[in-house]
Every structure is written in C-alpha cells, then in structure tokens.
Amino acid sequence: MIRESIPLLAKREERYRNKNSRAKQAIQAQASLLAPVPAASFVGQQDQFNSRESDPAFPSKWFTVETPEQLSEMTDWLRQQPLLSIEIKTTGTNPFLDSIAAIAVYAKPEKGEEKGYCIPLIEREYNSEYSSCSDRPPILPLKSISESLRPILENAPIMLLLHNAKFGMHIMSRLLNITIIPYFDTSIAQALLDENHSSDLEEMAARYLKTKSANSRKSIIEKASLSCNSGLQAEKLMMLDALHDAMLIWELAEFQHRALNRPELHELRDLMEKVEMPFLQIVAASECRGVHVDARYLEDTVSKRLSDDLEQLRQKIWAYTGPINLNSPAQVSEAIYVKLEIPPINKFKSRSIDKNTxxxxxxxxxxxxxxxxxxxKAKLLSDFAEKLPKTAIHSRIHTCFHTIGTKTGRMSSSTPNLQQIPASYDGLIRKAFTADPGRLLVSVDFNAQELRWLAHLTQDHTLLHAFKENLDIHSMTAVELWNNKHPKEPVTYECFERLRSLANRFERTDGFDSADDRNCRLTDLEQGKRFAGYREAAKTVNFGMIYGMSEYSLSEKLDIKITEARSYMKAFFSKYPAVEKWMAGTQKQIDALGYTKTFLGRKRRLYPELEAGNVRRRQAAYRMGINAVVQGSAADQLKLATIALQPYLESINAYIALWLHDEIVLSVPSSINKEQLERITEILCNAVVLDSGMTSTIKIGIHW
Structure with missing residues (x-):
C-alpha cells in the first residue's frame, strides 16, 4: 500500500493560502513536497526485473493466461475481487478499427496477496479456433474469453479501475461483447485534481508515485534483445508492459481516491462520482453509435462545388497577382508585399500572412x-469534404469526445473534430450528417448560455433584467458603445433595434414586410447598417469580457486603436457595474487562494502563472480564472443537463448524438411530437436553475 501522505494538490493549495509565501518560497516548498512516495509493490517487482537479467521471467505474482485451465483459475480469482484495475493493449489507437493485443487485470487487496493476470490476444479474431506455432503456446480464442469474463465484469458487484476508460469500454464492447461500467477513471481524476499536468499514465506515475516508470519501461524493452536466448518472447514483453500499466492504474487510483476523500476536496469527489463518471457512460454510448454521414454527398456535391469555387477564386486572384501557388506562404507573401506593394502592418513579421494580419x-x-x-474553402475541402468520407466506418462517424477536453472542464472532440465543422456557407458540410431511417436530428442550442451565467454569477441588475425581458444583450451593449462614442447623438435601445432590424430586412432577398418598410428613409437604412456593425463589435466585447480579452487583444480583434478598445471596455463596465465588481472580487480570490471554482467546485489552478513573478502572466492568470468560472460553470451545466435528460430520452427511444459547446444534437424517432420536444428543452434548460433563466432554440430535420 502507498503510505498515507498529504496529496500533492491539497498541500499546494494550503501552502498558497499562506500570504507570506511568495514565488521563491513557494518553489522551495514545492521541492520538499515532491519527495518520493514509495510504491512498495512496484519497487519489489522492479527489483525482480533487475535481478533476473539472465532469466527475465514474470514476477512471481503475475501470470499469463494461455490455456482453458489458466483462464478458469483467473476467473475464480476475479470473482473474489471487489476492486480491479484493467489495462487493454491494442494494435492501434482507433477503438472502432483496431484489435486487442492483450488484456491485463490487477488487484492488491488490503487482505490477501496482490496478483496480476494477462491474456495475450494479438492477431486473434472473434470466433477463431485455437492457434499455435512452434515458438509459443496456444492462445485462447476471444469467444472463450468473452464467455468467461462477461458474467463477472457485467453482473458481479466488481468496481473497475481504468485509465482512459472510454477507449477500453469501446474495445471490450466491440470485440468481446462485454459492457463494462468503470467505477474510476484515473485520467478524469487527474483532470480534476491537477489540470495543469499531463494525464499520460507514465507521466502521472512518475510525478505522483515516484516509480521512475520510464526507466522500468526502458528496462523491459532492453530485455527484448534477450528473448531468443532466454525464451521471453516479444509477446511476453508486451504482456509485462500491460501488467505494469494495470499495476500503475491501481496505484494511481488509490492515490487519487485518497486525495478526493479529503474533506476539503469533497466538491471534487462529488464531481467525479455524480457528474463525470455518469456523463462518461452516456458519451461512450453516443460515440459507439456514431452518426451517419452521406459520403456520396460530400464527394459528388460538396467537393465538386468547393473545387469549382476554388478554381474561380484562383483565377480572380491571379488577375491581380499573376499565376502563383496559393498554398505557398512564400509566394503569397511575395505577391502581397512586393508585387502589389501593400504596406506591411505587422511590426514583428513584416511579411506575415496569418489570418489576423x-x-x-x-x-x-x-x-x-x-x-x-x-x-x-480550401480548409473545408481538405479537412472535411475529403477527409470525412475516409474517416467513416460503414458510413458512420465515430468521433472521440474528450469529456474534460480543456482546463475549464469543457468538452472537445477529435478524430475527427466535429466541433470545428462550421455552420457557414449555408451549412454545406453539416448537411452531410443525416438521420438514420425512421429518425430525425434535433438540435437544441442554449441561448447566450455563458452570458446568462455571467448575469447569474455577478447578479448584475441590468443583465438580469435584460434576460428576464428577453432583450438582445449584444444590442444593449452596442447602445452603450454608441452613446459613449457619440454623446451628441444618443440612441435608445428601442430605436437602435428598430433601425437595425430595418436594415436587416432591406438586405433580405424576399423584400420588405410592409408599406412602412418600403417608404423608409435612406438615412434610416444607413443608420441601421451602422448599428448592425456596432452590434457585431458589442458581441466581441461581451464575449471578450468572459474570455478575459485584454485591451490589446480587443483592439486587434476589432482592428481599432487601443484607446478605443479601452473606451469600449469602460462602456461595458459602465453598463454592467456589478460585473466589474465581481471580476475585482474574483481577482482577490485568485491572489488569496491561487485558483477559482465553478458553481460545482471544479477548480482552475493558476499557480504556474502566479508564481512566475511576472506582471503580465499574473494578469493572464486573472483573465483565465474569470473565464474558467463562467465557461466551466456552463460546461458543468451541460453535463448535468445531459445526465438529467437521459431517463426521458430512453423512454422515447432517443439519444444524444453530438455535443458542440452549448449545442446538443439528438437522434429521435420521426414520430416525435411537439409535447415531447418541449419536454426535452424543459429538462435541459432547468437542470440548473439560474436567476437569469435559460432558454433554447430548437431545430429539427433529416440533416444536421
């Protein structure tokens, strides 16, 4: 057992609360804090490895499972274990395509001896018969393993510990037809306990267990060269590696569980048990189902259209620049700054061609x-129109949702990143995602979710009133920006909205709505267009305040002078004074504690920035901390809403297909009715009750 010790993060926070301990003292304190924590069992195993260079056999408590008798012995042992760590080795990183190489299980109960078992499965296929070669014993078929493990892992009251649990869940389900429910995921616990450090298993072990695991793995690899003489096959080295990781998962889970059970970290424990782990199961089920993608539409319609558009653009650009390779930064830069003689504006890179420049x-x-x-359009073509069909498996996209994809707790997506698919160009790419036969896709989008959280957290009267009366927050801010800049031409919110909407109708292709519209004055239309521009700027200001945008960043974003950006920020705080007061209070909290928290207690630790002794980094810490409270609380709300909605979705044969920040896309039966849709939005919007309220926009159709 790992000895009882004060967890790294808890002690770090305790140290930071001592205001007399500044940057230099903090670093010194950290050095003593990182004193090695013995992992007795690992050290013992490592000693066995190092002392058996002539015969690198398995440690005495680790066993391979290659015969029916050994499988029976392992299952008998499994039935006695209340807690078990599992490590699954695969032939690649795609759980929906790759095969299992090995399954390792490990336990170190308080009463009884530690044991680990590993089943080699490399190059085996489902329902295959026994196979053997001259240089290795027979390998069990997946069918036998599945039939033996399923009753234990699915039905028995056994608590399973995994690292990156969703990956293992997919592999076990697809290849062994075993549905496992993880009790604890060490990668998720890491994101809750120390979001500033890697969740890689080896790095976590080296940091928290002091196992020097990188050296142990190197030792295992070095022994591969002895396999011909010693009889230790590469397959056994792989099994040693799997058992080694299963042991690390156990040790890390033990360490993390002890940390989460400290009284001062009870909020994080609740987050782990009541939010993150239940949410993980829902997300895993959605990933497994995938979403249907129309590959023919992408290949025949989207790719052709984008290719034609790119060719037309290329010819138009060449009319100014001459024939150049538009994918060559050097040639594009040469054309802009030399041939066209456009004056450079980037002080640091005079010939920069980045998007901002x-x-x-x-x-x-x-x-x-x-x-x-x-x-x-070139990015749409290469990243989506051409890649998505290649990513699809049987016409379905199985993305990987990272349930804690950012340090604020927000989700992210990869392979492919569906959250980057734009709604622009009339939803050209999104239309490729279609509902299954007999079903529809429903998109539920929270309205101004993060701004509503800002109103709730700050209790700003103006913001709360605006949401209560269903006013446009961006227009309200725009009115303040306009009046601040044009004190002799003040405008009311009502007038601003009337003229802005008039300009919007004027630009519509279907014409005006009434005779009053047709008889409007040209000056009103021009003013409405100006107001529309101010609203766009106000939108950037509103979200910039949430994201912690500095004066310089705001000026860069809006392409205005820093003095004007400063006046915009001043106008914002003048309109919403409680926001400025709340931000100042949050900064004091960061100074005192070194972190901020969401409404559920998810922490954003800012020690690296605060201890850097740099004013700029401290200011960045303030911005990140403020953003984390708002964005992290919105992320917590999305997860709670998902969990709350799940029972009702199951009752109507519906499920969530995609999560995209503040949008949820569901697959529902085509027979769904209005009352059911209203019930869905009601559950989602009331999972967390805000003083600012929560509303949503719902869209339904065959396409996303």
Whole structure:
C-alpha cells in the first residue's frame, strides 16, 4: 500500500493560502513536497526485473493466461475481487478499427496477496479456433474469453479501475461483447485534481508515485534483445508492459481516491462520482453509435462545388497577382508585399500572412479578402469534404469526445473534430450528417448560455433584467458603445433595434414586410447598417469580457486603436457595474487562494502563472480564472443537463448524438411530437436553475 501522505494538490493549495509565501518560497516548498512516495509493490517487482537479467521471467505474482485451465483459475480469482484495475493493449489507437493485443487485470487487496493476470490476444479474431506455432503456446480464442469474463465484469458487484476508460469500454464492447461500467477513471481524476499536468499514465506515475516508470519501461524493452536466448518472447514483453500499466492504474487510483476523500476536496469527489463518471457512460454510448454521414454527398456535391469555387477564386486572384501557388506562404507573401506593394502592418513579421494580419489588410486591397475566402474553402475541402468520407466506418462517424477536453472542464472532440465543422456557407458540410431511417436530428442550442451565467454569477441588475425581458444583450451593449462614442447623438435601445432590424430586412432577398418598410428613409437604412456593425463589435466585447480579452487583444480583434478598445471596455463596465465588481472580487480570490471554482467546485489552478513573478502572466492568470468560472460553470451545466435528460430520452427511444459547446444534437424517432420536444428543452434548460433563466432554440430535420 502507498503510505498515507498529504496529496500533492491539497498541500499546494494550503501552502498558497499562506500570504507570506511568495514565488521563491513557494518553489522551495514545492521541492520538499515532491519527495518520493514509495510504491512498495512496484519497487519489489522492479527489483525482480533487475535481478533476473539472465532469466527475465514474470514476477512471481503475475501470470499469463494461455490455456482453458489458466483462464478458469483467473476467473475464480476475479470473482473474489471487489476492486480491479484493467489495462487493454491494442494494435492501434482507433477503438472502432483496431484489435486487442492483450488484456491485463490487477488487484492488491488490503487482505490477501496482490496478483496480476494477462491474456495475450494479438492477431486473434472473434470466433477463431485455437492457434499455435512452434515458438509459443496456444492462445485462447476471444469467444472463450468473452464467455468467461462477461458474467463477472457485467453482473458481479466488481468496481473497475481504468485509465482512459472510454477507449477500453469501446474495445471490450466491440470485440468481446462485454459492457463494462468503470467505477474510476484515473485520467478524469487527474483532470480534476491537477489540470495543469499531463494525464499520460507514465507521466502521472512518475510525478505522483515516484516509480521512475520510464526507466522500468526502458528496462523491459532492453530485455527484448534477450528473448531468443532466454525464451521471453516479444509477446511476453508486451504482456509485462500491460501488467505494469494495470499495476500503475491501481496505484494511481488509490492515490487519487485518497486525495478526493479529503474533506476539503469533497466538491471534487462529488464531481467525479455524480457528474463525470455518469456523463462518461452516456458519451461512450453516443460515440459507439456514431452518426451517419452521406459520403456520396460530400464527394459528388460538396467537393465538386468547393473545387469549382476554388478554381474561380484562383483565377480572380491571379488577375491581380499573376499565376502563383496559393498554398505557398512564400509566394503569397511575395505577391502581397512586393508585387502589389501593400504596406506591411505587422511590426514583428513584416511579411506575415496569418489570418489576423490579412483580415486587417483586407481594407487595403480587395484581393486580400479573396485570399482569405480561398483559404476558408480550401480548409473545408481538405479537412472535411475529403477527409470525412475516409474517416467513416460503414458510413458512420465515430468521433472521440474528450469529456474534460480543456482546463475549464469543457468538452472537445477529435478524430475527427466535429466541433470545428462550421455552420457557414449555408451549412454545406453539416448537411452531410443525416438521420438514420425512421429518425430525425434535433438540435437544441442554449441561448447566450455563458452570458446568462455571467448575469447569474455577478447578479448584475441590468443583465438580469435584460434576460428576464428577453432583450438582445449584444444590442444593449452596442447602445452603450454608441452613446459613449457619440454623446451628441444618443440612441435608445428601442430605436437602435428598430433601425437595425430595418436594415436587416432591406438586405433580405424576399423584400420588405410592409408599406412602412418600403417608404423608409435612406438615412434610416444607413443608420441601421451602422448599428448592425456596432452590434457585431458589442458581441466581441461581451464575449471578450468572459474570455478575459485584454485591451490589446480587443483592439486587434476589432482592428481599432487601443484607446478605443479601452473606451469600449469602460462602456461595458459602465453598463454592467456589478460585473466589474465581481471580476475585482474574483481577482482577490485568485491572489488569496491561487485558483477559482465553478458553481460545482471544479477548480482552475493558476499557480504556474502566479508564481512566475511576472506582471503580465499574473494578469493572464486573472483573465483565465474569470473565464474558467463562467465557461466551466456552463460546461458543468451541460453535463448535468445531459445526465438529467437521459431517463426521458430512453423512454422515447432517443439519444444524444453530438455535443458542440452549448449545442446538443439528438437522434429521435420521426414520430416525435411537439409535447415531447418541449419536454426535452424543459429538462435541459432547468437542470440548473439560474436567476437569469435559460432558454433554447430548437431545430429539427433529416440533416444536421
């Protein structure tokens, strides 16, 4: 057993609360804090490895399972274990394509001796018969393993410990037809206990267990060269590696569980048990189902359209630049700054062609806008229209949702990143995602979720009133920006909205709604267009405050002077004074504690920035901490809403297919009715009751 010790993070927070301990003292305290924590069992096993260089056999308590008798022995042992760690080795990193190489299980009960078993499965296929070669014993078929393990892992009251549990869940389900419910995921616990460090198993072990696991793995690999003489096959080395990781999972889970059970970390324990682990199961089920993608539409319609658009853009750009490779940064830079003689604006990179620089240059020459559009469409073609069909498995996309994909607790997506699929160009790419036969896709989008959280947290009267009366927050801020800049031409919210909406109708292709619209004055239309521009700027300001945008960043984003950006921020705080007060209080909390928390207690630790002794990094810490409270609380709300909705979805044969920040996409039966849709939005919007309320926009159709 790992000895009782004060967990790393708890002690770190305790140290930071001592205001007399500043940066230098903190670093010294950390050095003593990182004193090795003995992992007795691992050290013992490692000693066995190092002392058997001539015969690198398995440690005495680790066993291979290669015969029916050994499988029976292992299952008898499993039935006696209340807690078990599992490590699954595969032939690749895609759980929906790759095969199992080995399954290792490990336990070190308080009463009784530790044991580990590993089943080699490499190159085996489901329902295959026994196979053997001259240089290795027979390997059990997956069918036998599945039939032996399923009753134990699915039905017995056994608590399973895994690292990156969703991956293992998919492999066990797809290849062994075993549905496991993880009790504890060490990668998720790491994200809750120390989001600033890696969740890689080896790095976690080296940091918290002091096992020097990198050296142990190196030792295992070095012994591979002895396999011909010693009889230890590469397959056994792989099994040693699997058992080694299963043991690390056990040790880390023990360490993390002890930390989460400390009284001062009870909020994180509740997050782990009541939110993250239940949410993980729902997400895993959605990943497994996948979402249907119309590959033919992407290949025949989208790719052709984008290719044609790119060719037309290419010819238009060449009319100014001459024939150049638009995918070559050097050639594009040469054309812009040398041939077209456009003055550079980037002080640090005079010939920069990054998106931000080109966006500013777009006002100086029309070809710049064409180049930006070319890049956008080229990305749509390469990253989505061409790649998505290749990513699909039997016409379905199985993305990987990282349930704690950012340090704020927000989800992210990869392979492919569905959260990057734009809604632009009339939803060109999104239309490729279609409902299954007899079903529909329903998109539920929280309205101004993070701004509502800002209103709830700050209790700003103006914000709360605006949401209660269903006013446009961005227009409210825009009115303040306008009046601050044009004190002699003040405008009311009602007038601002009337003229802005008039300009919107004027630009519509279906014409005006009434005779009053047709008889409107040209000056009103022009003013409405100006107001529409102010609303866009106000939208950037509103979200910039949440994301901790600095004056410089705001000026860069809006392409305005820093003095004007400063006046915009001043106008924002003038409109919403309680927000400024709350932010100041949050900064004091960061100074005192070194972290901020969401409403559920999820922490965003800012020690690296605060201890750097750098004013700029401290200011960055303030911005990150404020953003984490708002964005993290919104992420917590999304997860709670998902969990709350699950029973009702099951009752109507519906499920969540995708999560996209503040949007949830569901697959529902085509027979769904209005009352059921209203019930879905009611559950989602009331899972967490905010003083600012929560509303949603719902869309339904065959396509996303």
């Amino acid at each position: 080109l966006s500013k240059l777009s006002k100086k020459h029309e070809v710049i806008g064409m180049i930006l559009t070319y890049r956008q």
